[in-house]
Amino acid sequence: MNTAYIGRFAPTPSGYLHFGSLVAALASYLDARAVGGRWLLRMEDLDPPREVPGAQDAILRTLECYGFEWDGELVRQSERHTEYAAVIARLFSQGLAYACICSRKQLEGYAGIYPGFCRNACHPDHDAAIRLRVPELDYHFIDRVQGEFRQHLGREVGDFVIRRRDGLFAYQLAVVLDDAWQGVTDVVRGADLLDSTPRQLYLQELLGLPQPRYLHVPLIIQPDGHKLGKSYRSPPLPADQASPLLLRALRALGQQPPTDLQGAAPAELLVWGIVNWDATRIPRSRTLAEAQLR
Ligand code: GLU
Numbered sequence: 001m002n003t004a005y006i007g008r009f010a011p012t013p014s015g016y017l018h019f020g021s022l023v024a025a026l027a028s029y030l031d032a033r034a035v036g037g038r039w040l041l042r043m044e045d046l047d048p049p050r051e052v053p054g055a056q057d058a059i060l061r062t063l064e065c066y067g068f069e070w071d072g073e074l075v076r077q078s079e080r081h082t083e084y085a086a087v088i089a090r091l092f093s094q095g096l097a098y099a100c101i102c103s104r105k106q107l108e109g110y111a112g113i114y115p116g117f118c119r120n121a122c123h124p125d126h127d128a129a130i131r132l133r134v135p136e137l138d139y140h141f142i143d144r145v146q147g148e149f150r151q152h153l154g155r156e157v158g159d160f161v162i163r164r165r166d167g168l169f170a171y172q173l174a175v176v177l178d179d180a181w182q183g184v185t186d187v188v189r190g191a192d193l194l195d196s197t198p199r200q201l202y203l204q205e206l207l208g209l210p211q212p213r214y215l216h217v218p219l220i221i222q223p224d225g226h227k228l229g230k231s232y233r234s235p236p237l238p239a240d241q242a243s244p245l246l247l248r249a250l251r252a253l254g255q256q257p258p259t260d261l262q263g264a265a266p267a268e269l270l271v272w273g274i275v276n277w278d279a280t281r282i283p284r285s286r287t288l289a290e291a292q293l294r
Helices: 019-033 055-065 081-093 153-157 171-181 191-207 239-252 266-275
Strands: 006-009 038-043 097-100 129-132 138-143 147-152 160-163 186-190 213-217 219-221 287-289
Touching (some): 006 186, 019 038, 019 213, 055 239, 081 097, 081 160, 081 171, 138 191, 153 191, 239 266
Parallel strands (some): 006 038
Antiparallel strands (some): 097 129
């Protein structure tokens, strides 16, 4: 096994896997296995109030019946709170992060970019959100599919939340700590996370963590432009449709499975996908309409 490549799939159990998650899972799986790399599974269960009961089990069952095999034990972010809290405490005590007591109402009209009201207020860190100060700098990287992506953290993002006021840890922090802790070298995921990446690059730099390579696959969208997702009630992936949906996902990724694979078992399709994987064929677009893939 090639230990120089470590990939991962990191679903959030706020809903079931849908066709868009299958495309992301498949891309990360094939990209890892094609070079003999490891493929890890991490449950991003940071937000219990938004978790759908039974979704974690359903996700694991779906992955299994679609033929995916992960290496090592499943990691749950709900078991990593001590680590997240320790890093937040350190960033806070170093003045790199600060407490924010702004209400949602106060932040209306700023288009999601924090205007900095609490930046120099020195609020205590309890009963408050914790925000990371961002530098007035551009962060950029070369995505393997999407090409160069850049964002000015100060102007386009603003100081962002790393722990919510209700005590829940933010995705941006947890994902960076866990990818580094698990030794992930290659992040392959949906293009909806492209504009989270500069925040993650900044956190990696701040914490002295290595920067993985990135590959963002097109996000599968509904005809009306909505992303497939939990809030939009995308149907869960049916167990009895594994083969046709894997074939459709391969085609969404620009791979060209021969017609005689129709009717092949999931494991066989994955083997074909590994042997023939060509990431340069992935469409260089941020979105793909699901209807066009049928
Ligand atoms: N948990 C995220 C999601 O389900 C993916 C995070 C990532 O791949 O970085 O959308």
